[in-house]
Amino acid sequence: MASYDLIVIGSGPGGYVCAIKAAQLGLKTAVVEGRETLGGTCLNVGCIPSKALLHATHALHEAEHNFAKMGLKAETPTVDWQQMLSYKNDSIGQNTGGIEFLFKKNKIDWLKGWGSIPEAGKVKVGDETHEAKNIVIASGSVPSSIPNVEVDNEIVVDSTGALELKKIPEKMVVIGAGVIGLELGSVYRRLGAEVTVVEYLDAITPGMDAEVARNFQKILTKQGLKFVLGAAVQGVSVEGDQAKVTWKSRKDDSEESMTADCVLVATGRKPYVEGLGLEALGVEMTERGQIRIDDHFKTSVDGLYAIGDAVPGLMLAHKAEDEGVAIAEILAGQKGHVNYEVIPGVVYTHPEVATVGKTEEQLKEEGRGYKVGKFPFLGNARAKANHSAEGFVKILADKETDRILGAHIIGPMAGDLIHEVCVAMEFGAAAEDLARTCHAHPTYSEAVREAALALGDGAIHA
Template identity: 80%
Template sequence: MAQYDVIVIGSGPGGYVCAIRCAQLGLKTAVVEGRETLGGTCLNVGCIPSKALLHATEMLHEAEHNFAEMGLKGKTQSVDWKQMLSYKETTIGQNTGGIEFLFKKNKIDWLKGWGSIPEAGKVKVGDEVHEAKHIVVASGSEPASLKGVEVDEKTVVTSTGALELSKIPKKMVVIGAGVIGLELGSVYKRLGAEVTVVEFLDKITPTMDGEVSRQFQKMLTKQGLEFILGAAVQGVEVGKGKAKVTYKLKKDDSEATIDADTVLVSTGRRPYTDGLGLDALGVEMERGMIKTDDHYKTNVDGIYAIGDCIAGPMLAHKAEDEGTAVAEGIAGQHPHVNYGVIPSVVYTHPEVASVGKTEEQLKDEGKKYKVGKFPFMGNARAKANFSSEGFVKILADAETDRVLGAHIIGPMAGDLIHEICVAMEFGAAAEDVARTCHAHPTYSEAVREAALACGDGAIHV
């Protein structure tokens, strides 16, 4: 029977980061993972492969729409779908292999198989039982199901199936206008599919700042995506490799159908805790999630949980921060995760990124605030790169000027947002950002201009 200081169940971003941090702190560590490769959903069938396809199809868009204007002329680009999927698989392999290298470097044992916790202090993998002073559950999440819709991962797919379709569909229906649906919908639209997004609510990306969400929908519509909002999907009928989606409009209760070659069910994700034995252990759950305290401890001594299987946004970087925090807590340190400064990004083109409060949240709280906005149309780099759609929006306290939130829709938004994350961590004012020199010509100047707009006004508008 092997004995460890820490056993982590799950090798996704939360699990593998937790394990590496534990090892750095001198704790004998093992990770349980049943997949053939490390990295969890994110690296294998989520964040990384989807970004590979997004990048490939963005390059296709550039070639089809902008190359000639830049003087780049030659053969028209064609899509080799098998090669594109091969590129995606290579990307996955490089990243998952990288995690395996880090495990060896940090002397972390990979316990291959699916784990369960027969009792506190013990983890069973296959026929073997391993002892650990601390057990961290980082089992992640799985796609949420939808009543009346049966997924076969061929015609009716989740994000997993959408990343490995045998051919590019002529017509795709995406159920759900959240991040995953819009990213993958964008991929297939650029590859030539007709893409229709059916959403139950009256807006896309419902947690996003309202102004940004409206602008985002306009941009995606301009790109050719169609939206049916306020529509409840009643069911999906499959026959001969085709599908028929039936939905009911909430405004008048009328029913309609759409034909599709592929239906992507993108209605969110739910914690994955099956087979761990948590019920028998008496681990307290709440709405399907593992309940933890501020130190990620469950009600059972020695068992912790992090990432998608506990409350909070299901984001890889949130899980990573929690993985680091729980490792440091086990080692006797006093870590802290600031949940008010966790950015979120949609990797469409243009990208959308946000951190902190939205205008709607500030209004609900009765908080007095000011808005500084700057359009990418006024940014020299953006205009040169055919990326002048969108804007940067900074929300600051009306009295103290402290940055309360930021929302960016435009080029490299997912990278630009981190300047504001750092500013918020240090309690910076919008003026602090505005008075910081930014290199020219860069997209980041738009962030500075938005900060200036919180004061006397931006320069380039």
């Protein structure tokens, strides 16, 4: 029986980052992982493969729509779907292999297999039981579905199945207008599929700043995606190689249906905790099946902690990473902490959408005085030169103190641009601090500065 200071269950972004940080801080650490490769959902069937397909299909879009405008004369590329999937798989392999290298570098043991916790302080993997002073559950999440919809990952697929389709569908229905549905829907739209997104609510990207969401939908519609909003899916039936999706309008209860070659069920994710033995241990859970934790990630069982998608909060890889670092620091005797007020979110379509902090709707609900600074990418020289001038930057600041409360960007490289606002918020900066910071010209980042200037005397280029 091996003994460790820490055993982490799960090697996704939360788990592997937690393990590496713990090892760096001197803790003897092991990670339990049953997949053939490390990295969890994110690296194997989530973040990384989806971004590879988004990158490849965006390059196709550029060739089809913008190359000729820039004087690049060539035949429109044809799509070799199997080669594109191979490229995607190569991206996965490079990243998962990198995590394995980091484990060896930091002397972290990989306990290969699926783990359970027979009692506090012990983890069973296969026929072997290992002791640990502390255990961190970082088991992640799996796709969730809705009633009367059965996923077969051939015709009716979840996010995992959508990354491995045997062929590009002619017609696809996406159930759910959240991040996953819009990203993968964009991939297949660029590849030529007719894509219809069916959403229960009356707006896409639930929880996003409403103004950004409206503009985002307009841009995606212009790209060819179709939207059916306020629609409650009643079920999906498969006949041969086709699937029929039926929904009712929440407005007038009328029923409609659509037939497609592929239906993507993108209705969110749920914690993956099956097989861990939590019920027998007496671990307290929430009503939503999440592991209940305190402010220091501790469960109701001594020595047992949990992070990431398995616990309440945003289901984001980088949120899990920050929690992994924080709990490793706590277990090493330090003061680990996560600032949940500054967790950015990104949609990796084109244009990208990025957000951090409060939305206007949240500030209104709180009754907080605020002001808005906006700047369109149409006024940004780099964006115009690069055929990327759709969208805008929107910054929200306290009406009295000018402190930045949130930012919402739809436009080129939004997922990277958001982070200068994150750093500013982390240090409690005012919008004027951002406005007075010199930004290189010509860059997309100037649009962020201009939005900050708009909160004061006014933007220069608007």
